[in-house]
Amino acid sequence: MRLATKATHQQTRAINHGLVLRTIYDLGPISRAEVARVTELTRTSVSELVGEAIDEGLVEEVGRGPSSGGKAPILVQVVEDARVVIGLDLGEQAFTGALVDLRGRILRRVEVPVEGRDGKAALGAVERLVDELVAAAPEDRLLGIGVGTPGLVDTAGGEILWAVNLDWQDLPLGRILTDRTGLPAFVANDSRAAAMGEYLFDVNRHAPNLVAIKIGHGIGAGIVLGGELFEGDGFGAGEIGHTSVVDDGVECRCGRFGCLETVASSRAVVAQAREAAAANPGGELARRLRDAGADPTIDDVAAAVRSGDEEARRIAAAAGRWLGRSVATLIGTLDIRHVVLLGSVTHLGEPWLDAVRDESARRALALLGRETRIEVGGAAEDTVLLGASALLMTRELGLVPAR
Ligand SMILES: [Zn+2]
Numbered sequence: 001m002r003l004a005t006k007a008t009h010q011q012t013r014a015i016n017h018g019l020v021l022r023t024i025y026d027l028g029p030i031s032r033a034e035v036a037r038v039t040e041l042t043r044t045s046v047s048e049l050v051g052e053a054i055d056e057g058l059v060e061e062v063g064r065g066p067s068s069g070g071k072a073p074i075l076v077q078v079v080e081d082a083r084v085v086i087g088l089d090l091g092e093q094a095f096t097g098a099l100v101d102l103r104g105r106i107l108r109r110v111e112v113p114v115e116g117r118d119g120k121a122a123l124g125a126v127e128r129l130v131d132e133l134v135a136a137a138p139e140d141r142l143l144g145i146g147v148g149t150p151g152l153v154d155t156a157g158g159e160i161l162w163a164v165n166l167d168w169q170d171l172p173l174g175r176i177l178t179d180r181t182g183l184p185a186f187v188a189n190d191s192r193a194a195a196m197g198e199y200l201f202d203v204n205r206h207a208p209n210l211v212a213i214k215i216g217h218g219i220g221a222g223i224v225l226g227g228e229l230f231e232g233d234g235f236g237a238g239e240i241g242h243t244s245v246v247d248d249g250v251e252c253r254c255g256r257f258g259c260l261e262t263v264a265s266s267r268a269v270v271a272q273a274r275e276a277a278a279a280n281p282g283g284e285l286a287r288r289l290r291d292a293g294a295d296p297t298i299d300d301v302a303a304a305v306r307s308g309d310e311e312a313r314r315i316a317a318a319a320g321r322w323l324g325r326s327v328a329t330l331i332g333t334l335d336i337r338h339v340v341l342l343g344s345v346t347h348l349g350e351p352w353l354d355a356v357r358d359e360s361a362r363r364a365l366a367l368l369g370r371e372t373r374i375e376v377g378g379a380a381e382d383t384v385l386l387g388a389s390a391l392l393m394t395r396e397l398g399l400v401p402a403r
Helices: 009-027 032-039 044-056 118-134 172-181 190-200 267-279 284-291 300-304 310-334 344-348 352-361 368-371 384-397
Strands: 059-064 073-078 086-089 092-100 106-113 142-149 151-156 158-162 168-171 186-191 211-217 219-225 228-230 338-342 372-378
Touching: 009 032, 009 044, 009 073, 032 044, 032 172, 044 059, 044 073, 073 172, 086 118, 086 384, 092 384, 106 118, 118 142, 118 158, 118 172, 118 372, 142 190, 142 384, 151 186, 158 172, 158 368, 172 186, 190 211, 190 219, 190 228, 190 338, 190 384, 211 310, 211 344, 219 267, 219 310, 219 384, 267 284, 267 310, 284 310, 284 368, 284 372, 300 310, 300 344, 310 338, 310 344, 310 352, 310 384, 338 352, 344 352
Parallel strands: 086 142, 142 186, 211 338, 338 372
Antiparallel strands: 059 073, 086 092, 092 106, 151 158, 158 168, 211 219, 219 228
């Protein structure tokens, strides 16, 4: 927690500007008097701040509301396409970028395959994606860039400390993108961006707390506490993928042994399926993997699960149980009742999800386990880039978009 310091006049003004804008965003069309009542700012301050927002093109007047005796008040609302954000999801198979408006609507979407690129080549792909979206954006309306990336990220400095998959270490991605475009950039770990996306865009939101776990090549959790992203002391909150869970386990990409990723990630599941297929070359699973060619994916295993193949179901359930152990620890630590599962491994479907639920319920304190809702995240394939965009909007304008 930051120590309280006396806010300067300018800081106070910026905070109040955000507060007024947020109020109009959430409650508009709304009168200035009503904004003053809700925010407890003076009418004079509100009028000034609304005037400023109108000058910036963020807010517009939209006619008059019902009169309460006197003159009918003028209503104001946020112009939804007043600004657009570039949201990026640096995913496993592809880098996806989009232009997103202030309500989280996607105006344009671009995707480039990753094709095994890492290091400089991967950075080059990110830069090209950003260039394309900057060129496509309406002039003078770009607010900034929000990035969701795998790896450990210092969000304050916009620096990727370590992304194993992409072979990035101490990469100041935020600064690189700002230098390139002149726009502010916000970089967050993808699981954390996804957690924020799931939280902000969940129409059925019940509680201010949520854990979203992304299970793909890597495994990471994003934790939202009281509506805010919880990052931990060193930006590593939720880094469950490289916690060792198997005694005498196999070596992990991080150099240690028996990490959760070695038994529950998409790579681990595919590797186990290959082993099972080699041991039983006449089986259904082996036939499916052969059909898939040299590089079977988690979706080939998922297809075998759906067809009812026993071996595939057994492998899916085993991976689910390993994840369930870690989920139990999170539930026990945080007492969060809503856990959302995302990523390619969720394609394994019901035997996997049942195993996650059973194992976490079995291992968590009974009362907590019973109260917890564990589900696969919404159809939103754009959760990461929307979450990253929302984080940027929150920082730049104080807005918290939600549908
Ligand atoms: Zn590891």
